[in-house]
Amino acid sequence: MTARGYLLYAGMALLIVLTGFVQGWNLALTILNMGLISAIMSLGVNLQWGFAGLFNVGVMGFVALGGLAAVLVSMPPVAEGWNAGGLRLLGALALGAAILVAAVQVWKRKIGGRMRALVMLALLIGGFFLFRASLDPAVNAIEAINPSLSGYLGGLGLPIIIAWPVGGLLAAGAAWIIGKAALGLRSDYLAIATLGIAEIVIAVLKNEDWLSRGVKNVVGLPRPVPYEVDLQRDPGFVEAAAGYGLDPVTASTLWVKILYSGLFAVVLIAILFLAQRALASPWGRMMRAIRDNEVAAAAMGKNVTARHLQVFILGSAVCGIAGAMMTTLDGQLTPGSYQPLRFTFLVWVMVIVGGSGNNYGAVLGGFLIWWLWVMVEPLGLWAMELITSGMSPDSWLRGHLTDSAAQMRLMTMGIILLAVLRFSPKGLMPER
């Protein structure tokens, strides 16, 4: 890192500390925790865009898959649900997968063109109805059981930390499928394909109640850190808190957040270390060579499409890990809250502002843009009150302007992105 880099990081730390002094440490730690997660997402996108020039606008989908992993790993299994139709459901899913594999195999056979297409089509259409016929009864049976409280299969009941790598694996699997189809074509096509897969992942999470209760949400996920109420009952903790001059309630909320920060920081540092090593390795040089000139790299014998697939999967997996961590922090999976502007395009702003191709830059961008995202609302409201202070208090325009201040966020992010692209296209911390 350069001197400029250290300066920027120090500035960022100062911003968070100032927030702590002005608006309270609880908010500062909340921003820090989400900032850590945003930094990991930003690293994932930087792997794809900064290293390899791949344009992925489906970050939201991979993040949501990570969230799904948190539910599937940590929630206790619902025995009634499994008895009602768990195995039948797994069988139906296996059948669906088998049909797809069979269709692909038929397509790969070198038999006469029209025949092949017809067989594949028949297989897919017949298979779809067979799949639905075996899936639907199982789904209905599972969703009928106590729908207001469970109505799903539950998870494995394992510690939620395990969900983080599992979230990465789920996202990697989805990335493999999408990469197989869209990589090697024009870059815009990958963009649209990822945009689509993200919407589909969210649609699945919203509709497949047997999987994660759909829009009924899964709440009360187990935590990797102690609960506040337990801390407040612990005499040792209360005593220690009194030593710092804090009452037990404040101290416990702060302590829980600090513990989360510690866990997230470990993951961030590990991924950052690996990403830095990858960037400096022959593999990283090859990636940048492919990014800068695909034709030349291909002429040197590099398999461009295979390398793209590799880095696309890696980057998506990092986003999946971040998604699982975020759901762990929230303690709940709410599919309705996944918005592309917030989870895809905001991460892009982070990478571009931070400096694409520079891992430290991506991390800085994650923190800075997240801080802004949170702070724009109070700052916007304050600015609006300043602007409208001359107007009469019951004027229509004044009411409208102060009410709309909450919508300033998106516009601010857009203006920042455009300004950085125009005046400092390499970002705050340029690649070199």
Added chain:
Amino acid sequence: MTDILNAIVALSNFVLIPGAAYGAQLALGALGVTLIYGILRFSNFAHGDTMAFGTMATILVTWGLQSMGVSFGFLPTALIALPVGIAITGLLLLGTDRAVYRFYRKQKAAPVVLVIVSIGVMFVMNGLVRFIIGVGDVNFADGARFVINARQFREMTGLDEGLAIRSTTLITLITAAIAVALLFWFLNKTRTGKSMRAFSDNEDLALLSGINPERVVAVTWLIIAALATTAGVLYGLDKSFKAFTYFQLLLPIFAAAIVGGLGNPLGAIAGGFVIAFSEVLVTYAWKKVLEYLLPENLEPSSLVQLLSTDYKFAVSFAILIIVLLFKPTGLFKGQSV
């Protein structure tokens, strides 16, 4: 025989007519995307929000007209407001081009840089729309609701099934047809249109023959404004206006443009209808139609809905993937860079 007629009526009522209207709206949107791609050479992610902005401008003018007591008889007032909305959107797009896109055009920046720039523009436009009109649902359709409603149709024909034709559906189809006819007349017959096509086919040759690129670009943005605003207003009249829905239209619109062949206007129209009809066909509950067609002992007990309506994105996506895998240049030959 009446069974078959009933089945046809039910099918038209729930699938063919709504599908055609939706297809026309997508086609107009996809035409905008494909024109930007052909002439400015990038995929414009801000298109959904351009549609939203145009619709918002039209709604504001409509409200103004309504408060002055102006109405358009049985047609929605928004149709009078539409030209004004187009003009406002055109000004915004020309302003955006001057302030943002022109810099990168002069630099000859890579298309992907322009795509990222368009994401910035998307944020700003989305923010602008939310700032001015808010995030809620706005219903601005007035005038007659139905050209013919289900009860009138049943009385007229004596069939069990009713056929309702909403006036917005008819307006959509007619307006879209006029817009497309005007566009093709402009592209094929006028001097400016021809220079646009020449610019799209071969930029260097077009420059050599004395075509002013800035003029071509400005005209293109004005056409985009007209197409996007019209598409947005028609969609809003048919359903309702909500900023977020328009952003989500981006996916089917892009799917339509790619399926048809990016850069090919005829392809965009075909793509729009392909996407719209497949979405409606796959998410329609076929029970009613099958009940009329099949003998009684074969009648389905379930709804016979292939996918729930929330999966309509999956449909446009699946078609997109199939086309990408088997015919990457689209159904009609588009440009491939």
